[in-house]
Amino acid sequence: MNKPFAVLPLNDSVCQPPTATQLVVDRGFRGLCYFGVFLILLLVVALVVEIGGKAVPGMQKYGTGFIAGTVWDPNQLQYGILPAIWGTLYSSLLALLIGGFFGVMMAIFLTQDFLPPRLAALFRTIIELLAAIPSVVYGLWGIFVVIPAIRPLADWLHQTLGWLPFFKSSLSGPGLLPAALVLAIMILPTIAAVSQDALRAVPLKTKQAAYGMGATHWEAILKVMLPTAATGIFGALVLGLGRALGETMALAMLVGNSNQISLSLFSPANTLAALLALNFPEAGPAEVEVLMYASLVLMLITLVVNLVGSSIMMMSQRGAK
Amino acid sequence: MKRIMFAVTCAAALTLSSSALAQERIRLIGSGASFPAPLYLAWFKDLGKKNPNLTVDYQSKGSGAGVQDFLNRTVDFAASDSAMSKEDMAKVPEGVQLLPMTAGEIVLAYNLPGNPKGVRLPREVYSNIFLGKITRWNDARITAANPAVSLPDLPITVVVRADSSGTTAVFSKHLAAINDAFRKTLGEGNTVNWPASDKFIKSPKNDGVTATVRQTPGAIGYIEYAFAKLAKVEYALLQNKAGQYVAAGSGGETLAGFKLPQDMIAWLPDPDGAKAYPITSYTWMIFRKNNADPKKAQAMREMVEYGLTQGQKMADAMGYIPLPTTVVDQVRTAAASIK
Numbered sequence: 001m002n003k004p005f006a007v008l009p010l011n012d013s014v015c016q017p018p019t020a021t022q023l024v025v026d027r028g029f030r031g032l033c034y035f036g037v038f039l040i041l042l043l044v045v046a047l048v049v050e051i052g053g054k055a056v057p058g059m060q061k062y063g064t065g066f067i068a069g070t071v072w073d074p075n076q077l078q079y080g081i082l083p084a085i086w087g088t089l090y091s092s093l094l095a096l097l098i099g100g101f102f103g104v105m106m107a108i109f110l111t112q113d114f115l116p117p118r119l120a121a122l123f124r125t126i127i128e129l130l131a132a133i134p135s136v137v138y139g140l141w142g143i144f145v146v147i148p149a150i151r152p153l154a155d156w157l158h159q160t161l162g163w164l165p166f167f168k169s170s171l172s173g174p175g176l177l178p179a180a181l182v183l184a185i186m187i188l189p190t191i192a193a194v195s196q197d198a199l200r201a202v203p204l205k206t207k208q209a210a211y212g213m214g215a216t217h218w219e220a221i222l223k224v225m226l227p228t229a230a231t232g233i234f235g236a237l238v239l240g241l242g243r244a245l246g247e248t249m250a251l252a253m254l255v256g257n258s259n260q261i262s263l264s265l266f267s268p269a270n271t272l273a274a275l276l277a278l279n280f281p282e283a284g285p286a287e288v289e290v291l292m293y294a295s296l297v298l299m300l301i302t303l304v305v306n307l308v309g310s311s312i313m314m315m316s317q318r319g320a321k
Numbered sequence: 322m323k324r325i326m327f328a329v330t331c332a333a334a335l336t337l338s339s340s341a342l343a344q345e346r347i348r349l350i351g352s353g354a355s356f357p358a359p360l361y362l363a364w365f366k367d368l369g370k371k372n373p374n375l376t377v378d379y380q381s382k383g384s385g386a387g388v389q390d391f392l393n394r395t396v397d398f399a400a401s402d403s404a405m406s407k408e409d410m411a412k413v414p415e416g417v418q419l420l421p422m423t424a425g426e427i428v429l430a431y432n433l434p435g436n437p438k439g440v441r442l443p444r445e446v447y448s449n450i451f452l453g454k455i456t457r458w459n460d461a462r463i464t465a466a467n468p469a470v471s472l473p474d475l476p477i478t479v480v481v482r483a484d485s486s487g488t489t490a491v492f493s494k495h496l497a498a499i500n501d502a503f504r505k506t507l508g509e510g511n512t513v514n515w516p517a518s519d520k521f522i523k524s525p526k527n528d529g530v531t532a533t534v535r536q537t538p539g540a541i542g543y544i545e546y547a548f549a550k551l552a553k554v555e556y557a558l559l560q561n562k563a564g565q566y567v568a569a570g571s572g573g574e575t576l577a578g579f580k581l582p583q584d585m586i587a588w589l590p591d592p593d594g595a596k597a598y599p600i601t602s603y604t605w606m607i608f609r610k611n612n613a614d615p616k617k618a619q620a621m622r623e624m625v626e627y628g629l630t631q632g633q634k635m636a637d638a639m640g641y642i643p644l645p646t647t648v649v650d651q652v653r654t655a656a657a658s659i660k
Contacts, residue, residue, distance in 0.1 A: 073514035074485075143532050169519040172478035173537035257483040257523035258515075267519040274483075278525055282385030282485035282511065 048299070055296045058289030066293060072259055072275070079290045081297060083259040087269035088301065091176055091255065092244035094265075095183035099244075100237050102184070103191030107233070110192075111199040112221050124196070131189035139253030142182040147173055147254075150181070154266050171266035174256040179269070182250055187240035194239055198232020199225060231317050238309030245302050248273040272298040345374050347620040352380040353387020353400035354487055355527065356545045357423055357604045360639050361400065364632045368624060375620050384487035385511060391607055397617060399607040402487025403511060404586045416610030418659055419585045420652050421603035422628050424576060424642040426546040426569040427492050428556035428600075430534050433458065437470045441566045442557045444599075448500035450477055450541060452507070453516035458539060466560075473539070476520055480533045480542030483523035485511040491602040492543045498590035499599075543600075546570065547640035561599045562591050569598055576601070576645045585655055601642065608659045618660050625656045 018026070058066070062079055069080015106127060110120045154171035161167045171177070202225055210220040226233070256268020257278065276295055283291055351361075358381030365377040382390075384401040391399035392412055400422075410417045429447060431440060442450075443466050449455045455462060458472045482489045490511045497504035507513050515521050522540075524533040527548045534542040535554060546569040549556050558566040581587050589601050606625070612618040629652060633643040644652070 070517075071514060074512050075508050075510045075514065078514075140532075143536055147536055170476065172476070172520055172522055173480075173533055173540065174522050174524065175519075252483065252525055253529060257525075258519070258521055259517055260519055262519065264519070268522050278484045278523075279512075282383050282389075284385070284389075 051292050051296055051299070055289065055292035058293040062290065062293070066290065067297065070259060070261065074287055077286070080259075081272065081275070081294050083261050084270045084272045084275045084294070085297065085301070086261045087176070087255065088245060088271040088273070088298070091180045091183060091251065091269065091271060092241055094176070094180035095187060095244045096237060096241045097184075098180065099184035099187040099191055099240055103188050103236065103240065104195050104233055106188075106192045107195035107199055107236075108221060108226075111196050112217075112225065124193075127189050127192050129189075130185065131193075135186070135247065135249040136253070138182050138186055139250040142178050142250060142254040143174070146178050146181055147171075150178060158266060165263040166265050168264040169262065169267045172256075172268070174254050174268055175266050176255065176269045177265040179251050179255040179271075180265075182254055183244050183247055186247060186250065187243050190243055191236045191240040194236035195229070195233045198229040198236065201232065202228045231313055234309070234313050234316065238306060238313070241305055241309070242302055245298070245305065246273055248277045252277050272301075345616065346376070347374060347616055348376045348378065349397045349617065349620055349624065350378045350380075350395075351387075351398040351400060351606070352382055352390045352396050353607075354384045354402045354604055355381040356402055356425055356488060356547070357400060357641065359547060359551075360423060360632075360636060360641050363635055363639065364628055365624075367631065367635075368627050371627075372623070375623065377624060383484065384490075385485055388607070397608075397612075398621060400604065401607060402602065402604045403490040404605050405607055413609060415612070416658075418608045418610050418655060419605045420608065420625060420655060421581065421585060421587075421644065421648065422606050422625075422632070422652075423636050423644065424601060424603045425640075426598050426601050426642065427488060427495075427543050428546050428549045428569045429541055429559065430531065430544050430549050430552075430554040430556045431541045432534050432536075432538055432554070433475070434473055434538055436555060437472075438555060439568065440470055440472075440555075440557045441466045441560070443560045444499050447557070447559065448496050448503055451479060451481075451496055451515075451543075452500070452503055453479070453518050453521065456520065475539035478537050478540040479515070479521045480530050480537070480540050481513070481515050481521060481523055482530060482543075483525045486526075487511065487604070488527065488543065488545060489513055492600060494588060494590045494602075495600045545640075550640040559599050561595075561597050562593055563595045563597070565595050567596060567598045570640070576642060576648065581648060581651050585652070610658055611660055615660070621659050622656055625659075626653070629653055 058079075062069075066079055066081060067085070068082055069078065070082050071078045071080050072084075073079075106123075109115070110123055114120075115123065151171060154177065157167045158170045206224060206228060207220060210224040215224065251271050252274035255271055255274055257270050257274055258268035259270055260267050262269070272294055276291055276298070279287065279291055358379065361379050362381075365379055369376055379400070384403050387396070387399035387401055388405055388409055390396045392409060402425075404419060405417065429442065433440070440463075443462070446455060446460075446462050446466065449462075456477055458475045458477055464472055490509065493503075493507065493509040493513045497507075497509045507515070515523070522533060522537075524530045524542075527544050530542045530544050531548055531552045531554060534540045534544075535552070541557075544554075546556075549569070556569060558568050561567050576589075585605070587603065589603075591599060592601060606628075608621055612621070629644070629649050633649070636643045
């Protein structure tokens with residue numbers, strides 16, 4: 001009796017069983033989707049296998065000392081990426097703090113009826129345009145605009161608050177702060193766009209109900225809209241952090257590429273992506289191994305960040321329900 | 322890499338189709354050093370005008386990358402500031418011919434308030450700056466050499482190359498030759514493990530170092546003379562072996578009367594001569610000795626001959642050092658072995 005599409009005895013029903021073509025299209029489309037998903041998985045696996053395979057000789061030679069080492073000297077065959085890991089995390093988190101704050105503020109400003117809809121649409125487009133600017137242009141802008149602009153403030157902070165570890169060294173030029181500022185602007189469009197979608201996805205009824213209970217505009221935003229959209233906004237932040245971790249060219253130009261582990265915002269630092277980009281083009285076979293090892297570490301960091309992000313998101317979802 | 326392969330197949334297809342048309346169109350592809358790239362590109366453009374049947378494409382991607390391409394057989398010739406290692410040469414069964422095509426100087430560009438011109442740097446001073454041992458502009462050893470210039474109480478920010486580069490190789494070779502401590506602690510090579518200090522900043526490529534020096538008060542960095550000339554930055558007068566302070570751009574004197582060894586690889590880590598500029602180096606083109614296609618070999622020899630005659634005249638104007646006549650003759654003789 002396994003005939004799900006058997007014709008029912010009632011002939012005048014508007015319900016009709018699917019025709020043969022419909023069935024074929026449906027099955028075909030489903031197959032295509034599975035195939036697509038399979039391809040994506042295959043791509044990720046191929047990527048990991050390829051990079052991992054090339055990294056194995058480097059891993060055998062340098063082991064965990066590679067991750068804990070602080071010297072990168074191809075002449076002495078000494079390789080260590082701890083400063084680069086530190087710089088990657090520090091600059092990305094700093095960028096997330098700045099970019100995240102402004103990105104979410106923008107999303108609120110543009111979705112919560114502060115502006116006439118047309119003007120809001122215009123602003124949205126302008127922010128999305130930021131995403132279209134090439135990385136190298138951001139880098140140049142950072143060197144020629146951001147660094148001279150923050151220099152007076154940085155010098156003042158160093159002179160008056162130099163005892164704080166954050167302002168310990170004076171700003172020479174490229175360094176962590178200019179890199180993080182430019183990075184913040186680069187991840188801003190991602191965060192703003194995804195947060196806007198999250199805020200707009202909150203049902204109108206929820207908002208109306210808040211107003212109906214006598215909430216003010218700000219109470220409605222802070223106590224109803226933001227918590228309801230929290231999952232989406234959090235997703236936006238994770239996406240932004242992911243982008244910040246992998247950003248390369250602008251950072252290679254702005255971060256100073258110096259193997260320093262320092263809390264100071266004005267000290268030059270290094271990041272994994274910049275290290276890879278700057279050393280790959282001229283790397284010999286021996287150096288490629290360690291660079292592959294470094295890219296594996298970068299992939300791992302990104303993976304961990306994403307996993308932590310999505311698990312926090314799931315926990316908060318459960319809490320909300 | 323794919324793009325290069327594509328270019329190669331395109332080039333092969335082009336040469337095939339054009340030879341079928343009984344018109345001898347030859348296309349040579351090269352890649353490598355970025356320092357002589359402006360000069361080479363000017364040469365090849367002019368050469369293409371003079372000889373429409375010969376096209377030379379050159380990709381400036383760095384000395385090491387050029388040698389890699391040469392070993393992977395994706396290019397007809399390579400260019401390198403750091404010549405080619407014996408191990409790499411052994412990997413080419415057809416034999417390798419290196420030819421010095423021009424020479425260049427490395428300057429120490431600086432950025433000081435008030436833009437004082439021609440700051441003089443004694444040998445032990447600039448080598449110690451790059452060792453991280455002299456850290457302020459008003460250090461007694463700098464002011465003693467510059468009585469006429471008022472040097473500010475600023476920290477010296479040292480800007481070095483972040484990527485592996487022939488420029489670093491030449492510069493570190495020189496520093497290692499004049500400063501024992503530098504040779505022992507940092508050594509020489511395409512990349513150098515510069516002292517760990519928050520006043521050492523690494524920037525990518527010649528342009529990156531130039532931009533960072535220009536934006537950072539108190540900065541000093543090493544760049545190719547041709548770039549310094551283009552970017553109009555101030556650069557220091559350096560003390561040479563004879564004790565004289567010399568500005569870059571007087572390179573002809575440095576190389577005069579110089580003879581190359583059999584393999585055409587000669588370094589001038591610390592040239593003699595009262596007027597010699599201390600940081601000078603040749604830059605090479607790398608060819609295979611036995612090319613499968615005699616027409617290509619012919620084209621390569623033609624290209625070299627152009628570079629040795631017309632090309633040398635352009636070199637001076639663009640901030641490179643023209644080869645002395647003794648060297649030109651030697652290179653011409655050696656070029657005959659490209660077959």
